[in-house]
Amino acid sequence: MTEKKLSVDPAAIEILEGPVCQEVSTAFSRAEAMKPCPIGADGRCCKNCAMGPCRLTKEGQVGICGATLEVVAARNLARAIAAGSASHSDHGRGVAMTLLAAAEGHAPDYKIRDIAKLTRVAGYLDIPTQGKEVNELAKEVAEEALAQFGQQTGEIIYVKRAPQKRQEIWRNLDVAPRGVDREVVEMLHRTAIG
Template sequence: MAKKRTPQERSADPAAQQMIIRAEELGIKTAFDRADDMAPCNIGGSGMCCKQCGMGPCRLTKEGQVGVCGATIDTIQARNLVRAISAGSAAHSDHGRDMAFTLKAAANGEAEGYYIRDVAKLRTVASYYDIEIEGRAPEEIANDLADLYIAQFGQQTGEVVPVIRAPEKRQKIWREQNVIPRGVDREVVEALHRTHIGDDQDAVHILNHAIRTGLADGWAGSMIATDVSD
C-alpha cells in the first residue's frame, strides 16, 4: 500500500484541501484515498503492457521482447499514448459537437432557455470563416456558423476549418508534417484502427497520428465548444 499523503500533498488548491479534510471527517472516500490505497502495476505504469487484442495482455519486460503481433515496446507505448489521446479528444470534441447543435437549436428557437447573448462575438467568429454578417439577423448568422461547425466532425477529407485561425507559420509547419486534421471523428476512428492488432507497427508513424488526433481536439472540437459557450 502506498503512503497516505497529506491534504497539502494531494492538492495545491487550498479549497480542495479543505474539502479533503472535511471528507475525511465525514468518513467519505475520495479519489485521493483510492489512489493511495491502489498500488499501480509496475509493468502497466511503465507502458510495457499491451491489451489491444484478445490474445494478450502482452507484457514486455525483457530486452528485445515483442508482443504476439510482433509489436516492439516502442510500438506498444505509442499505441497506448495514441489511444489515451483519442479518448480525450473524443470527450472534449463531443462537448463541442453538443455546443454546435445547441447553437443551431437556439438559432431556430428550438432550445428553451437558450438565446444568443453576445451578438458582437457571434459576428466576429462568423467573420473568421467568411460567413456573411451584414444585414442579417443574429439567428441567421448563428445557423450558418452552427452548420459549419457541425460539419467539422463528420468531414472526411481536407482540413478542419478552425485551423485557419492558427498563426500562419504554425499552419505551414503542420501542413509540412501532414498533421492537420481532416475531421474530428475521422482522426479518432483512425487512431483506434491504426493501433489495433495487425495494423500500424511503426511507432513514429503512430505518434504522427497522435499529433493529428490531438489537433482535432484543440483546433476543432474544443475550439468550437469555446467559441459557442465561453
C-alpha cells in the same frame, strides 16, 4: 491522506478534508491506496487485441503480434490521445448543438447575447454576416461548426487560426487536421490489431 494539495479551490478542500469524505471513498483516497502496476505505468502492457494482454518486461521482447516495446508504447500513447481528443471535442460539439437549439428556438432558456462574438466566430468559419438576423447567423455558425467535426477530407477551417509557421509545418508533413471524428477513428484503426 498525504500532504499533497487536493485542490486549489478552498471549498473543495473543505469538503475533501471534512468528516463526510473521511467516511467515504473518494478518487483521492483510492489513488493513495492503489499501487499502480509498474508494467502498465511504464507503457509496457498492451491490451489492444484479444490475443493478449502482452506484458513486455524483457529487453527485445515482442508481443504476440510482433509489436516491440516501442510500438506498444506508441500505440498506448496514441490511443490515450485519441480518447482525450474525443472527450474534449465532444464538449465543443455540445456547445455547437446548444447554439443550434437556441437559434432554432428549441432551447428557450438560452439566448444569444454576445452578437459581436457570434459575428467574430462566423468570420472564423468564413460565413458572411451582412444583413443576417441573429438566429439565422447563429444557425449557420452552429451547422458549420458541427460539419467541421465530421469532415472526412481536406483540412478543417480552424487550421487557419494556427500560427502561419505551424500551418506550413502541418501541410509539409501532410498532417493538417481533418474533422476530429475522422482523426480519432483513424488513430484507433491504425493502432488496433487482430
